[in-house]
Amino acid sequence: MIDDNQPRIKVDACFSPHLYPIYADDESIVVIIDILRATSAICTAFEHGAEKIIPVATVEEAREWKRKGFLAGAERDAIQVEGFDFGNSPFSYMGDTVKGKTIAITTTNGTQAIEAAKDAYKVVIGSFLNIDALVDWLIREQRNVLLLCSGWKNKFNLEDAIFAGAVTEALTTKNDQIKLGDACLALKYLYQLAKQDPYKFMSQASHKERLAKLNLKKDIKYCLTPNLTTVIPILKDGALVKMEPVEILMNS
Amino acid sequence: MIDDNQPRIKVDACFSPHLYPIYADDESIVVIIDILRATSAICTAFEHGAEKIIPVATVEEAREWKRKGFLAGAERDAIQVEGFDFGNSPFSYMGDTVKGKTIAITTTNGTQAIEAAKDAYKVVIGSFLNIDALVDWLIREQRNVLLLCSGWKNKFNLEDAIFAGAVTEALTTKNDQIKLGDACLALKYLYQLAKQDPYKFMSQASHKERLAKLNLKKDIKYCLTPNLTTVIPILKDGALVKMEPVEILMNS
Numbered sequence: 401m402i403d404d405n406q407p408r409i410k411v412d413a414c415f416s417p418h419l420y421p422i423y424a425d426d427e428s429i430v431v432i433i434d435i436l437r438a439t440s441a442i443c444t445a446f447e448h449g450a451e452k453i454i455p456v457a458t459v460e461e462a463r464e465w466k467r468k469g470f471l472a473g474a475e476r477d478a479i480q481v482e483g484f485d486f487g488n489s490p491f492s493y494m495g496d497t498v499k500g501k502t503i504a505i506t507t508t509n510g511t512q513a514i515e516a517a518k519d520a521y522k523v524v525i526g527s528f529l530n531i532d533a534l535v536d537w538l539i540r541e542q543r544n545v546l547l548l549c550s551g552w553k554n555k556f557n558l559e560d561a562i563f564a565g566a567v568t569e570a571l572t573t574k575n576d577q578i579k580l581g582d583a584c585l586a587l588k589y590l591y592q593l594a595k596q597d598p599y600k601f602m603s604q605a606s607h608k609e610r611l612a613k614l615n616l617k618k619d620i621k622y623c624l625t626p627n628l629t630t631v632i633p634i635l636k637d638g639a640l641v642k643m644e645p646v647e648i649l650m651n652s
Numbered sequence: 653m654i655d656d657n658q659p660r661i662k663v664d665a666c667f668s669p670h671l672y673p674i675y676a677d678d679e680s681i682v683v684i685i686d687i688l689r690a691t692s693a694i695c696t697a698f699e700h701g702a703e704k705i706i707p708v709a710t711v712e713e714a715r716e717w718k719r720k721g722f723l724a725g726a727e728r729d730a731i732q733v734e735g736f737d738f739g740n741s742p743f744s745y746m747g748d749t750v751k752g753k754t755i756a757i758t759t760t761n762g763t764q765a766i767e768a769a770k771d772a773y774k775v776v777i778g779s780f781l782n783i784d785a786l787v788d789w790l791i792r793e794q795r796n797v798l799l800l801c802s803g804w805k806n807k808f809n810l811e812d813a814i815f816a817g818a819v820t821e822a823l824t825t826k827n828d829q830i831k832l833g834d835a836c837l838a839l840k841y842l843y844q845l846a847k848q849d850p851y852k853f854m855s856q857a858s859h860k861e862r863l864a865k866l867n868l869k870k871d872i873k874y875c876l877t878p879n880l881t882t883v884i885p886i887l888k889d890g891a892l893v894k895m896e897p898v899e900i901l902m903n904s
């Protein structure tokens with residue numbers, strides 16, 4: 401039941417970084433989504449103890465960080481750029497390689513979305529890997545939420561949409577005062593069709609075909625696995641850091 | 653079964669005129685979609701004998717056409733602008749008022765989408781009112797298709813998405829060589845959920861709320877009615893005209 405005395409929280413989704421200026425406001429929390437694979441890789445890096453991740457828009461900027469002695473990752477068209485420590489496979493952001501490290505990273509889609517939204521009220525990183533922690537935090541924040549899908553070169557893609565649908569479903573289950581934008585209404589239905597077997601559902605997607613050619617089945621299955629971590633990466637002063645437990649629980 | 657000897661036709665959807673440059677190419681047919689209510693009104697006007705419709709981007713341009721003695725329609729925020737002959741209600745584009753006439757028209761969303769896509773290979777107007785004629789013609793053309801949803805002020809909206817899903821479903825039923833972009837894959841599922849009762853499905857949409865306030869239930873029901881006409885409006889030299897029967901049947 402709608403309680404008119406309580407201000408309703410709005411949740412909407414944007415399907416392309418190029419569309420972000422149309423959806424942007426000064427008050428919403430922006431969740432960056434690039435399931436295959438940037439935001440999954442970023443969550444993995446923090447789970448494995450990375451200190452800081454610096455998202456940059458261009459390969460040249462990433463190279464500059466590498467010259468300065470930092471670790472650096474660069475991916476274009478799903479392939480690791482030569483001369484870098486990482487591409488965007490989550491499996492490369494594990495173990496001692498990343499522990500305690502600061503890593504600069506640029507990807508085809510995900511870091512472009514972060515760049516687009518960098519001036520938002522709060523920018524956090526979402527993936528299936530941290531979905532429950534993310535949703536619980538969003539519920540406690542009691543703020544409008546914009547789910548920013550990175551897509552593929554500014555076009556709509558299925559995996560980011562399915563994840564945004566999963567977040568929408570979880571948020572509306574936990575708070576019946578939420579008002580959904582049309583995009584989230586559509587995504588909630590889409591997720592309901594996909595959730596029995598997201599991997600199978602995804603097997604129709606255009607990007608999936610591209611990735612299958614690159615033999616990335618293992619990556620895709622990993623990126624669709626829920627709740628491997630409780631970290632919530634958040635953008636602070638241009639760098640992603642792990643949200644502190646005190647900040648996670650602030651409104652509880 | 654996929655026949656690799658036949659070139660596969662690609663069908664994709666774009667959810668906002670602002671995103672059109674990302675999807676644009678020189679070869680695709682672009683279908684302009686603004687179900688509530690511009691493209692429904694345009695189809696209605698041609699069914700009722702309108703000669704030509706000149707889509708313009710601004711109210712000022714529409715006013716200029718009116719000064720020159722033409723009929724002119726202008727809608728902003730779902731309301732008819734003062735001093736014009738029409739808003740964008742399909743019911744006003746009926747009967748002797750429009751028969752044989754040239755009408756300039758500007759709307760919040762639909763005419764902006766036409767403006768964005770005006771240099772495409774072919775630009776046609778789609779609505780539930782002409783869906784079967786449109787789909788049959790698209791099948792005969794054997795060209796890539798881009799379904800351009802006008803949305804609401806460049807944001808995704810549910811009614812245009814449902815219609816794009818309906819076209820996608822009809823196209824794939826009639827031609828199993830079609831390759832769908834991710835957006836069309838998602839929309840096809842969405843339409844399958846909506847098609848039993850599009851009006852009820854739509855009752856959740858944000859724009860529907862806006863229109864309900866304006867007492868437009870009758871308009872909405874009309875705009876969701878399939879096949880009230882077989883006209884296909886097409887853009888030629890900056891004006892929409894009714895496609896000639898010979899052109900409709902060219903590839904049959």
